Amino acid sequence: MSFRPIFDAHLWDDVKASIYAKTAADVEFALRAPKRTLEDFKALISPAAAPYLEQMAQLSHQLTRKRFGNTVQLYVPLYLSNECQNICTYCGFSLDNKIRRRTLSGVEMLQEAAVLKDWGYEHVLLVTGEANQTVGVDYLRKAIQVLRVHFAQISMEVQPLDEPDYELLIAEGLHAVLVYQETYHQQDYKKHHPKGKKSNFYYRLETPDRLGQAGVHKMGLGVLFGLEDWRTDSFFTALHLDYLERTYWQTKYSLSFPRLRPAEGLLQPKVEMTDRELVQLICAYRLLNEEVELSISTRETPTFRDHIVRLGITSVSAGSKTNPGGYIVEPESLEQFEISDERSPQEIAAMLRRQGYEPVWKDWDAALTALSR
Amino acid sequence: MTPQPLCIAGRTFSSRLFTGTGKFSSAELMEEALLASGSELVTVALKRVDVADTQDDILRHLAHPQFNLLPNTSGVRTAREAVFAAQLAREALETNWIKLEIHPDPKYLLPDPVETLRAAEELAKLGFVVLPYIHADPVLCKRLEEVGVAAVMPLGSPIGSNKGLLTKEFLEIIIGQSRVPVVVDAGIGAPSHAAAALEMGADAVLVNTAIAVAGQPVQMAQAFRLAVEAGRMAYEARLAAPVAHAEASSPLTAFLD
Numbered sequence: 001m002s003f004r005p006i007f008d009a010h011l012w013d014d015v016k017a018s019i020y021a022k023t024a025a026d027v028e029f030a031l032r033a034p035k036r037t038l039e040d041f042k043a044l045i046s047p048a049a050a051p052y053l054e055q056m057a058q059l060s061h062q063l064t065r066k067r068f069g070n071t072v073q074l075y076v077p078l079y080l081s082n083e084c085q086n087i088c089t090y091c092g093f094s095l096d097n098k099i100r101r102r103t104l105s106g107v108e109m110l111q112e113a114a115v116l117k118d119w120g121y122e123h124v125l126l127v128t129g130e131a132n133q134t135v136g137v138d139y140l141r142k143a144i145q146v147l148r149v150h151f152a153q154i155s156m157e158v159q160p161l162d163e164p165d166y167e168l169l170i171a172e173g174l175h176a177v178l179v180y181q182e183t184y185h186q187q188d189y190k191k192h193h194p195k196g197k198k199s200n201f202y203y204r205l206e207t208p209d210r211l212g213q214a215g216v217h218k219m220g221l222g223v224l225f226g227l228e229d230w231r232t233d234s235f236f237t238a239l240h241l242d243y244l245e246r247t248y249w250q251t252k253y254s255l256s257f258p259r260l261r262p263a264e265g266l267l268q269p270k271v272e273m274t275d276r277e278l279v280q281l282i283c284a285y286r287l288l289n290e291e292v293e294l295s296i297s298t299r300e301t302p303t304f305r306d307h308i309v310r311l312g313i314t315s316v317s318a319g320s321k322t323n324p325g326g327y328i329v330e331p332e333s334l335e336q337f338e339i340s341d342e343r344s345p346q347e348i349a350a351m352l353r354r355q356g357y358e359p360v361w362k363d364w365d366a367a368l369t370a371l372s373r
Numbered sequence: 374m375t376p377q378p379l380c381i382a383g384r385t386f387s388s389r390l391f392t393g394t395g396k397f398s399s400a401e402l403m404e405e406a407l408l409a410s411g412s413e414l415v416t417v418a419l420k421r422v423d424v425a426d427t428q429d430d431i432l433r434h435l436a437h438p439q440f441n442l443l444p445n446t447s448g449v450r451t452a453r454e455a456v457f458a459a460q461l462a463r464e465a466l467e468t469n470w471i472k473l474e475i476h477p478d479p480k481y482l483l484p485d486p487v488e489t490l491r492a493a494e495e496l497a498k499l500g501f502v503v504l505p506y507i508h509a510d511p512v513l514c515k516r517l518e519e520v521g522v523a524a525v526m527p528l529g530s531p532i533g534s535n536k537g538l539l540t541k542e543f544l545e546i547i548i549g550q551s552r553v554p555v556v557v558d559a560g561i562g563a564p565s566h567a568a569a570a571l572e573m574g575a576d577a578v579l580v581n582t583a584i585a586v587a588g589q590p591v592q593m594a595q596a597f598r599l600a601v602e603a604g605r606m607a608y609e610a611r612l613a614a615p616v617a618h619a620e621a622s623s624p625l626t627a628f629l630d
Contacts (some may be wrong), residue, residue, distance in 0.1 A: 029613070032613065032614040033611075033614050034614050035545075036550065053626050054624055054625065054626050054627075057625040057626045058625060062624055246550055246551075246552050247552070249515045249550060275629055276626075276629045279626060279629060281506065302485070303628065307625070307628045310625055311625055311626075
């Protein structure tokens with residue numbers, strides 16, 4: 001059993017048409033509903049909900065505070081490698097992009113880690129491209145072994161793996177895995193991922209199932225906004241989340257909202273998502289699901305980020321570099337995408353405190369992971 | 374609008390009112406009341422019937438095509454005893470459906486979650502369609518789902534208490550996350566309780582005492598039938614909620630202008 005049959009039962013064009021057919025009455029109904037359904041979610045992300053944005057924001061703010069209190073989690077990405085065998089039309093690490101490839105050694109990882117520790121980080125997100133020869137399971141395993149004594153919480157955003165590989169890495173101390181579908185539009189997915197292991201749509205679609213089977217503590221979902229109609233892609237994300245929560249009920253979930261950013265020599269967004277629309281989506285997710293973590297990265301601008309933390313976001317990154325070695329080892333190597341918010345983690349923490357939020361650096365303990373070993 | 378039928382383990386029910394067969398003043402009255410209720414699934418306590426007797430008073434009055442029998446394991450105190458009782462019931466009543474109830478405590482008849490989970494796992498492996506009677510415990514429901522039960526039957530309040538949906542908050546969580554049908558069992562004392570359970574999304578209710586000990590059991594059975602239909606219809610029509618007033622506060626989205 002997996003998400004596949006549920007996905008196959010929902011046709012993209014039908015879903016899209018039904019979202020765009022939602023009316024103001026549907027939105028008002030959804031706003032009042034004590035428990036919101038996926039149909040309500042469609043109404044809340046539809047164009048008909050645009051005039052209700054302030055009301056959605058107020059509700060989202062209240063619900064988020066009720067569940068998460070006055071806290072915001074901080075995490076930071078650690079790019080380990082930009083080697084990649086995939087062609088992705090939007091990504092700086094794409095195989096056909098002629099850049100110098102770099103994979104950090106264990107010693108270099110520790111040098112980078114020292115910078116992040118100085119900043120106060122306890123939660124690190126390991127990021128790589130997909131190069132199974134050099135940056136395969138063995139490499140990831142060693143990275144976790146090297147870093148787990150320095151960080152309380154290790155998350156990972158790398159190529160999809162098989163279930164036994166996830167089991168192995170979880171036993172080594174891996175806490176969370178982020179795997180974005182990029183788009184649920186099957187034909188467009190093929191266009192954007194013409195070559196490499198990533199071109200297998202269903203293997204990627206079923207990755208959260210493999211993670212759930214492997215017993216991961218937390219997983220992150222999302223799509224890349226700019227590839228396809230964001231409303232339809234977001235409905236599929238919500239559908240996927242709904243299925244996963246019912247099935248792998250011991251796992252925690254988070255959602256991210258990456259908007260396509262300029263990267264060297266690559267695709268410009270096919271569909272633009274405005275700030276207003278992104279706020280609408282974040283609030284709609286919160287109104288649908290009061291417990292899910294909502295995360296925002298440094299792809300977004302300082303002004304946007306300063307405001308969005310009050311609208312439903314519960315986790316932010318800060319001080320991020322998106323190139324391997326970017327913190328100290330080799331600051332000039334090529335980045336995956338441009339950062340918009342270049343403020344330091346301390347500046348972000350101060351901004352959160354000014355708004356009445358406590359920045360949370362540590363929310364897990366390596367001892368808890370060791371227990372399950 | 375035609376109401377959606379309920380499907381459990383491949384069997385379809387047009388009535389979402391399940392009934393018990395205990396506590397009636399006579400088997401004739403039981404029969405009349407159950408027919409009036411429209412129920413298609415009726416529980417039978419193995420301990421109450423004489424399966425060797427083809428003219429058993431209870432079974433004879435349940436011999437209608439619309440009644441599917443759901444034998445229960447009432448009286449057992451452990452998983453081992455429950456599995457034994459289920460096998461006995463399967464042979465005697467020619468059904469692999471079993472309402473699993475293990476209440477070692479004879480005073481309040483509260484279900485033992487540990488023994489129930491053990492028995493459910495074993496019975497599912499043996500090919501039974503298992504419907505366990507349990508506390509309104511959302512985690513236990515997920516654990517039961519994982520071992521292969523066909524539905525879960527959380528209690529609304531202590532059995533026979535007629536107190537209604539005292540476990541409402543937990544029932545809502547169970548209904549919200551369940552992948553198998555949720556049948557609210559025990560404690561439903563009035564048609565309004567049954568309607569409320571269906572309105573909140575329960576797939577069915579099981580009622581016994583409230584019908585059996587009513588002043589007019591047949592009339593009460595009809596009242597439950599209507600309440601269950603109304604509750605389900607309301608659920609499918611989607612209830613309008615009371616308007617929640619947002620706290621007055623400074624605009625959160627003005628920065629977008």
